[in-house]
Each structure stands twice: as structure tokens, then as C-alpha cells.
Amino acid sequence: MLMVEALDALALGALGLLVGSFLNVVIHRLPKMMALRWAAECAELQGHSSEAPPTAEAPPRFNLMTPRSRCPHCGHQIRWFENIPVLSYIALRGRCASCEARISPRYPMIELLNAALFAWCGWRWGLGWTALAWSGFAAAVLALACIDWDTTLLPDDITLPLLWAGLCAAALGLSGTTLTDALWGSVAGYLSLWMVYWAFKLATGKEGMGYGDFKLFAALGTWFGWQALIPVILMASLIGAAIGIALKVFSQLREGGYVPFGPFLALAGLTAMIFGPSSILATIGL
Structure with missing residues (x-):
């Protein structure tokens, strides 16, 4: 029985690592998305069209999926093997692969904390x-x-x-x-x-x-x-x-x-x- 509980915790913990990586995106981008939405609403209330003129270049899309994650210092696009929860942070020694700027340790901490919470749920309630x-x-x-x-x-x-x-x-x-x-x-x-x-x-x-x-x-x-x-x-x-x-x-x-x-x-x-x-x-x- 103990082995089954441990396997359930391990399975949900692994899922928690992946979800934790996505949470980092949500935590970073959702407030920015809200600010953009509020700016568009304010422009509309002031009588300005929130849509770009036909001849103007459309603003880049910004949501939880687009654009792909980049280094805020040098703009280096994060490759898939640089985005593996926790392991990539350790392999990169907490620094950008391109400019070696420091990556906040909060990213792997959130991934590990979410994994621990998921693992506890698996241990407590099973799969x-x-x-x-x-x-x-x-x-x-x-x-x-x-x-x-x-x-x-x-x-x-x-x-x-x-x-x-x-x-x-x-x-x-x-x-x-x-x-x-x-x-x-x-x-x-x-x-x-x-x-x-x-x-x-x-x-x-x-x-x-x-x-x-x-x-x-x-x-x-x-x-x-x-x-x-x-x-x-x-x-x-x-x-x-x-x-x-x-x-x-x-x-x-x-x-x-x-x-x-x-x-x-x-x-x-x-x-x-x-x-x-x-x-x-x-x-x-x-």
C-alpha cells in the first residue's frame, strides 16, 4: 500500500513540475496581459480606436502562448532543452545560455513547490x-x-x-x-x-x-x-x-x-x- 501511495505521489509530482513551469509563464505574463487590456479599454473610452489602421503594422500578439519565452536581457529565445523544469536551471547554472545573465531562482522554486503540492495530493488521495x-x-x-x-x-x-x-x-x-x-x-x-x-x-x-x-x-x-x-x-x-x-x-x-x-x-x-x-x-x- 505504501508503494502505491509513493508511486501516485511521484506521478502527480512529475505533473506538478510541468504545471509549475507553466505557472511561471502565467505569473509573469498575466499581469502584463491585463495591463494591455486596460490600456485598450481606456483608449476606447477616450474615443480612440483600439485597432490599428489598415496601413499600420499590427502589434505583436502577447498571450500565455505567444511569443515564445526569451531572455529579458539579450532576447535569446529559450530552446526546449533549456526549458526543462529544474534540470535546465541546474544545467545552465542559473544563467542564460547566451549572455550568462542570472536567472532568478524563483523559477525552479515555484516548479518544485508546485511539484510538492501535487505530490502531496497524490499521496493523500491517490491518482x-x-x-x-x-x-x-x-x-x-x-x-x-x-x-x-x-x-x-x-x-x-x-x-x-x-x-x-x-x-x-x-x-x-x-x-x-x-x-x-x-x-x-x-x-x-x-x-x-x-x-x-x-x-x-x-x-x-x-x-x-x-x-x-x-x-x-x-x-x-x-x-x-x-x-x-x-x-x-x-x-x-x-x-x-x-x-x-x-x-x-x-x-x-x-x-x-x-x-x-x-x-x-x-x-x-x-x-x-x-x-x-x-x-x-x-x-x-x-
Whole structure:
């Protein structure tokens, strides 16, 4: 039995490496795609056509597939054997094959972390739809955490599919949450942070969080049910406070002292997936 669990974990872990490589593309490109979309919408609202004139050269396509990945320093196009998860980074010694510019170690770290999350799902649930569902949850939450940390954005392109996927997983019996609990989890998750947002804004005149946080918390509610919302928000707050204090001590706070809350919600969601929401309350003595 132990051998079967190990093989299941190994198989999903290998898949997690490949998905992790794609997550690096999503984390890097999706915010840029959003910025281009917003620019086009602003131009249209100002009365300018977002389409190029017939005689003008069409702008290059930019999405998750096009153009192919290149070195940001020298423009070297990444060849397939330079894009093998983790192994290529080791073989290249963390440097571009052309200009030898340093490649951020975050790329293999995300690949390894996603592989570990997928492997855990394989170990916990075995090869099957349940493990695949929770693996998808983990990948989406990991991507959201990184994007929000980099840009303070939580894209609807990920949060809303994550919410709907949670409802579908509950309806199909894949998440361990009833559809009723998932539905009320999404409602309570969204409204609870929405009310906190407006209470803080009315009291201070400032925005303490973004609407993406409401949607992410609602998505977590669909996956874990309304009963898990309190332990998840408590864990997120504890993680956020610890990291915020550490950043302040080491003078690493970004301009304005703002720290996005989404990454801490994401970490709390992953903690709940691995240990269970009830164990979070037990850990903090509640």
C-alpha cells in the first residue's frame, strides 16, 4: 500500500513540475496581459480606436502562448532543452545560455513547490479526480499568491474560475464539501471581507484591501465550506502579521508600507488543504 501511495505521489509530482513551469509563464505574463487590456479599454473610452489602421503594422500578439519565452536581457529565445523544469536551471547554472545573465531562482522554486503540492495530493488521495481537483486548486492558489505579491493584483481570470471550480467540485463530491456549504461559503467569504473593507474605508477614508481579496476568500469558501472561513482568516492574519513584522524589522516594506493580503489568504488556503481547517484552530489554541 505504501508503494502505491509513493508511486501516485511521484506521478502527480512529475505533473506538478510541468504545471509549475507553466505557472511561471502565467505569473509573469498575466499581469502584463491585463495591463494591455486596460490600456485598450481606456483608449476606447477616450474615443480612440483600439485597432490599428489598415496601413499600420499590427502589434505583436502577447498571450500565455505567444511569443515564445526569451531572455529579458539579450532576447535569446529559450530552446526546449533549456526549458526543462529544474534540470535546465541546474544545467545552465542559473544563467542564460547566451549572455550568462542570472536567472532568478524563483523559477525552479515555484516548479518544485508546485511539484510538492501535487505530490502531496497524490499521496493523500491517490491518482483520481479528487487528487486532480485539489492539485488544480493548489496550482491556482500558488499563482495567485505570487501575482499578488508582485503586483498587488488578484486576476479575475484565476479567482473566478477557482470559485466556480470549487462549486463544481462540491457538486461532484470531489472536495469533501457539500454543495450547500460551498455555496454559503462563497457568499459568506465575499460578504465578510466586503463589510470589513467598507467599515475600514468609512472609518479611515482609505482602502484596506482590494476586491480581489473578496473573490479569493469566496473561492476558498467554496472549496472548504463556510465552517472553514474563520480558521482560514485567522491563519491568514497570523501569517500576514508575522511576515509584515519581519519586513518592517528588516526595512523591506514597499513604498507606503503596503503588504498585499492575498498571498496570506493563499497560504492559509494551502495550510487548510494539507492539515485541515480544524487543525488550524487547534494549532492556535482555539
